[in-house]
Amino acid sequence: xxxxxxxxxxxxxxxxxxxxxxxxxKDPLSILIKTILSQNTSDLNRDRAYDALMAKFGGNFEKIxxxxxxxxxxxxxxxxxxxxxxxxxxxxxxWVKENFGKFDLTELCDDxxxxxxxxxxxxxxxxTARVTLLFGCQHDSFPIDTHIYRVLKRTxxxxxxxxxxxxxxxxxxxxxxxxADVLHLNIIRLGREICHAxxxxxxxxPIAAICDYRKA
Ligand code: SF4
Numbered sequence: 001x002x003x004x005x006x007x008x009x010x011x012x013x014x015x016x017x018x019x020x021x022x023x024x025x026k027d028p029l030s031i032l033i034k035t036i037l038s039q040n041t042s043d044l045n046r047d048r049a050y051d052a053l054m055a056k057f058g059g060n061f062e063k064i065x066x067x068x069x070x071x072x073x074x075x076x077x078x079x080x081x082x083x084x085x086x087x088x089x090x091x092x093x094x095w096v097k098e099n100f101g102k103f104d105l106t107e108l109c110d111d112x113x114x115x116x117x118x119x120x121x122x123x124x125x126x127x128t129a130r131v132t133l134l135f136g137c138q139h140d141s142f143p144i145d146t147h148i149y150r151v152l153k154r155t156x157x158x159x160x161x162x163x164x165x166x167x168x169x170x171x172x173x174x175x176x177x178x179x180a181d182v183l184h185l186n187i188i189r190l191g192r193e194i195c196h197a198x199x200x201x202x203x204x205x206p207i208a209a210i211c212d213y214r215k216a
Pocket of ligand 1: 194
C-alpha cells in the first residue's frame with residue numbers, strides 16, 4: 001500500500017468509526033485567535049480563554065489590539081502561556097488592521113499567498129495558519145498538530161525522521177481533495193482517544209490493520 005493509499009484508507013476507516021464531525025466556527029479571524037489560544041492547552045481551556053477575552057473587551061477586536069499586553073494576558077490566563085499568546089494576539093490584530101483596514105480576514109481567503117502571509121506574523125506557525133484557512137476559508141489545507149504527527153508517523157504515512165514542517169509538504173502530495181477537514185478532526189480524535197503518545201490502545205484501534213507500529 002502506498003502512503004497515499006494508506007492515508008485514503010485511514011480516512012475511510014475513521015469515517016466508518018466516527019462519522020463526519022461537526023465543524024463549528026467559520027469566521028477566519030476568530031478561528032485564528034482561537035488557534036493561537038489553543039497552544040498547549042485543552043479545547044475547554046482554549047474556549048474559556050477566548051470567551052474571557054471577548055467578555056473583557058466586549059467582543060471588540062479594536063479594543064483588544066489597543067490594550068496593553070498585560071491586560072490581554074490577564075484575560076486569557078486560564079489557557080496557559082498567557083504572556084506569549086497575548087503578545088501574538090496583539091501583533092496579529094495589528095497585522096490584520098494594517099493589511100485589511102478592518103478586523104475581517106475574508107479577503108485573505110482569496111489570496112493564493114494566504115498561508116505565507118499568515119506565517120509571516122511572529123508567533124503564527126504553519127499549523128495555526130492552516131487551521132484558519134481550512135475551517136475559516138474552506139481551503140484544501142491540511143494542518144498537522146501533535147496528535148496527527150504521531151499517528152501519521154506510527155502508521156507509516158510519513159517517514160519517522162520527517163520534521164513537522166516537512167510533514168505538511170509530504171501530506172500535501174498525498175491527500176485527496178476535499179477531505180482535509182474531516183480527516184484532520186477524525187485523526188485528532190483517534191490520537192486523543194486511542195493512539196495515545198505513551199500507551200496506544202492498538203487492540204481497539206480502527207486503523208490497526210494498516211499500521212506499521214502495530215505490525216512491528
Ligand atoms: S494501531 Fe496503535 S499505533 Fe497504530 S494508529 Fe492505532 S493506536 Fe496508534
